[in-house]
Structure formats: C-alpha cells, structure tokens
Amino acid sequence: MRNKSPDKSRNLLQTKAQRWVIKIGSSLLTDEGRGLDRKSIGGWVRQIIALRRSGIEVILVSSGSVSAGVQRLGWSQRPANLKERQAAASVGQSALIHTYEKLLRECDEPNEMPIHCGQVLLTHDDLRSRRRYLNARSALLTLLEMNVLPIINENDTVSYNAINLGDNDTLAAVVSNLLDADLLVILTDQDGVFNADPRSNPDAQLLTEVNAGAAMLERIAGSGGSGVGTGGMLAKVRAATRAARSGTSTIIANGRCDHVLLRIRDGEALGTFIHARLPKLDARKRWLAGQLRARGTLHLDAGAVQALKQDGGSLLPVGVTALEGNFHRGDLVLCKDPDGNVFARGLVNWDANVVQRCLGKKSAEIADDPDVAEGVMIHRDNLLIH
Numbered sequence: 001m002r003n004k005s006p007d008k009s010r011n012l013l014q015t016k017a018q019r020w021v022i023k024i025g026s027s028l029l030t031d032e033g034r035g036l037d038r039k040s041i042g043g044w045v046r047q048i049i050a051l052r053r054s055g056i057e058v059i060l061v062s063s064g065s066v067s068a069g070v071q072r073l074g075w076s077q078r079p080a081n082l083k084e085r086q087a088a089a090s091v092g093q094s095a096l097i098h099t100y101e102k103l104l105r106e107c108d109e110p111n112e113m114p115i116h117c118g119q120v121l122l123t124h125d126d127l128r129s130r131r132r133y134l135n136a137r138s139a140l141l142t143l144l145e146m147n148v149l150p151i152i153n154e155n156d157t158v159s160y161n162a163i164n165l166g167d168n169d170t171l172a173a174v175v176s177n178l179l180d181a182d183l184l185v186i187l188t189d190q191d192g193v194f195n196a197d198p199r200s201n202p203d204a205q206l207l208t209e210v211n212a213g214a215a216m217l218e219r220i221a222g223s224g225g226s227g228v229g230t231g232g233m234l235a236k237v238r239a240a241t242r243a244a245r246s247g248t249s250t251i252i253a254n255g256r257c258d259h260v261l262l263r264i265r266d267g268e269a270l271g272t273f274i275h276a277r278l279p280k281l282d283a284r285k286r287w288l289a290g291q292l293r294a295r296g297t298l299h300l301d302a303g304a305v306q307a308l309k310q311d312g313g314s315l316l317p318v319g320v321t322a323l324e325g326n327f328h329r330g331d332l333v334l335c336k337d338p339d340g341n342v343f344a345r346g347l348v349n350w351d352a353n354v355v356q357r358c359l360g361k362k363s364a365e366i367a368d369d370p371d372v373a374e375g376v377m378i379h380r381d382n383l384l385i386h
C-alpha cells in the first residue's frame with residue numbers, strides 16, 4: 001500500500017495525491033433540478049481530462065440519475081413513490097452516461113488517445129459480500145489501468161429503501177476505502193462546510209481545515225440539504241470520517257468555482273480540507289466498516305466489552321446477555337455495551353437460534369454442540385471496534 005502520512009500539510013497532500021475519487025452531487029449536475037447542466041458538466045470533464053493527462057487516476061462518483069430522469073420524463077418534481085423513482089433513475093442514468101461520453105469526446109484533444117468512460121452501478125449487496133466487493137475493486141483497478149474513467153452511481157433502479165446505500169457521499173467514501181484513494185473531492189453547491197448552514201445563516205464562516213471525525217462537524221453540518229440532493233452536509237462530513245479509515249483526506253468544495261479541480265491539484269486552499277487523522281484500518285476491517293446494514297444486535301456485559309475493547313479478544317458467549325434479530329452465520333451484527341451504546345460490529349459465526357441457546361455459557365459447556373463453529377461468537381479478525 002502506498003504510504004500516506006496524515007501529518008503532511010494540506011498543500012502537500014493535495015499536490016502529491018495520485019488517486020482521486022471525485023463526487024459530484026445532483027444539485028450541481030442538474031442546476032438545482034433543471035435537467036442536466038451540460039455546460040457545467042463539460043467544465044468538470046475538461047478538468048478531469050487534464051488531471052488524467054497529468055498522471056492522476058480519477059474515479060468519478062456521479063449523482064443525477066433521478067433528477068435527470070424526472071426532467072426527461074417531463075415530471076414537475078422528484079417522485080415520493082419508489083417505483084417512479086426507480087423508473088426515473090433508469091431513464092436518467094442513460095442520459096447521464098451519454099452526456100459524459102459525448103463530452104469526453106468533445107472536450108479532449110483529437111490527436112490524444114481517447115479517455116472513455118465506464119459505467120459502474122453498485123448496490124449495497126455488491127459491497128456486503130466480500131467476494132463481490134473484491135470483484136468490484138479489481139474491475140475498477142482494471143478500468144484505471146486502461147485509462148478509462150469509471151463513473152459510479154448507485155443502481156437506483158433495483159435498490160429500494162431498505163437496502164440502499166442512501167446517498168452518494170457515503171458511496172464515494174466506500175469507493176475511496178475500496179481503492180485506497182489519496183483524496184476524496186466532494187463537489188457541491190456551497191464553498192465547503194460552514195459553521196452553520198449558509199442557506200439560513202448568511203454570516204456563517206467557512207471552515208478551511210479540520211480533522212476527520214471532529215465532533216463539532218456533526219453538530220454544525222445539521223441535516224439540511226438543497227432539496228435536490230439527498231444527503232445534505234451531514235452525509236458529506238460523515239463520508240469524510242469514513243474515507244479517513246483508508247488514510248484518504250477529503251475536500252468539500254464548490255463545484256461552481258472556476259477550475260476548482262485543477263486549483264486543488266495545484267495546492268490551492270479551496271473549500272474545507274478534512275484531514276485523515278484517524279487510525280487507519282486494514283483492508284478487511286475497512287470492508288467491515290463499509291457494511292451499512294446489520295442483521296442483528298448482541299448485548300454484552302461489562303467484562304465482554306473490556307475483553308473486546310482493551311484486550312483485543314474475540315467475543316465468547318459467556319459475556320453475551322441478549323440478542324435481537326434473526327441473523328445467520330456470516331451476517332453483520334452490532335455489539336452494544338450495558339448502557340445500550342453500539343461500540344463494535346462484526347461477522348457472527350452462529351445463527352441466531354444457536355446464539356440464543358448459548359447466551360451466558362462458558363466455552364466448555366457448549367464444546368459438544370455441533371452447531372457451535374470455531375468456539376467463538378465473533379472472531380477478533382471479523383470484529384471492528386468503533
């Protein structure tokens with residue numbers, strides 16, 4: 001893995017970053033819902049071509065399918081109904097990719113080797129299964145080797161609320177973890193993160209540099225959004241925290257700012273820089289961290305919490321007092337401490353009915369149970385402490 005020192009200055013981190021994930025939100029792409037804004041998209045495509053030509057690998061996470069579909073189908077607003085949203089995403093996604101491919105041709109030098117785009121639509125399930133997650137990684141790395149621009153979106157046509165990733169800020173962070181990106185650039189309709197929502201607070205001040213995971217970020221990002229976008233600023237600052245787990249720093253900047261991407265590459269202090277000063281997780285634990293939906297919950301006593309948190313041990317049934325959910329072996333479950341706080345997550349080794357009958361039992365008492373695989377409820381390699 002390439003060495004990414006979290007203590008380097010912002011300027012150095014920007015100018016040295018070789019692999020970027022760039023995320024562009026719906027409010028920008030569709031000019032606040034008025035259909036795909038070809039002129040602006042052309043501006044970003046031109047800059048992405050220049051980044052590629054200067055040796056930077058770029059992965060684009062592009063929203064906009066639902067908004068573009070709504071406009072194409074002649075609807076006046078984003079539908080609340082799931083089926084209509086899925087239909088809009090299907091129509092809009094093809095319009096979106098067609099626009100990118102056309103602009104890549106129009107904006108590039110005719111005598112250069114063409115940069116094509118490759119559409120990658122991901123669902124939550126693709127990231128839940130370790131095998132599919134690794135397949136997605138190798139497919140994306142192959143596209144980069146071939147000088148293709150991968151354009152990623154959630155597969156909204158087949159995702160539904162219960163199992164979707166929710167917003168593309170989260171998706172972009174998961175992709176940053178998947179590919180060990182150096183930099184995640186989230187382009188939005190504001191200059192960055194302010195100390196209050198600038199839409200309702202005209203005097204709000206821009207934060208220029210902050211550490212990922214800083215508690216005040218969650219407080220000030222609130223939950224408001226443009227109305228066109230999905231996640232709002234809260235999703236972006238949470239995405240930065242998630243990205244930091246692979247040592248990826250994040251810049252949240254205004255996509256309407258002239259040559260924003262090239263100026264970031266050249267080290268200019270644009271937007272809000274969120275330093276990845278969090279302990280870096282190994283690849284398997286990053287995949288675990290990217291798992292968004294748990295199938296159940298285990299309630300632990302104080303001794304088990306200490307064994308996991310301080311001693312780095314595996315979870316034994318003796319310290320588990322209760323369970324929730326009908327999970328199966330291999331599913332992701334959350335671990336709660338006696339106060340009800342979730343402090344860890346992991347892949348459980350046993351089905352819920354086996355866990356139920358082993359609650360509070362010492363290992364020796366269950367040694368002969370044929371359904372008790374591996375002797376531990378969650379192995380420490382499959383456990384992530386938050």
Ligand SMILES: Nc1ncnc2c1ncn2[C@@H]1O[C@H](COP(=O)(O)OP(=O)(O)O)[C@@H](O)[C@H]1O
Pocket residue numbers: 024025026027028187188189190192193194195196197198199220221222223224225226227228229230231232233234
């Ligand atoms: N502290 C904050 N700083 C900046 N923007 C904020 C803040 N809190 C809430 N917001 C809102 O978040 C919006 C951007 O999120 P969103 O609408 O989801 O955009 P996108 O479509 O780019 O993902 C901004 O337009 C702004 O109103």
Ligand SMILES: N[C@@H](CCC(=O)OP(=O)(O)O)C(=O)O
Pocket residue numbers: 024025026027062063064065066067153154156166167168169228229230231232
């Ligand atoms: N996948 C959806 C976008 C989801 C989303 O996060 O949108 P945004 O908050 O504008 O980045 C789409 O393409 O419409």
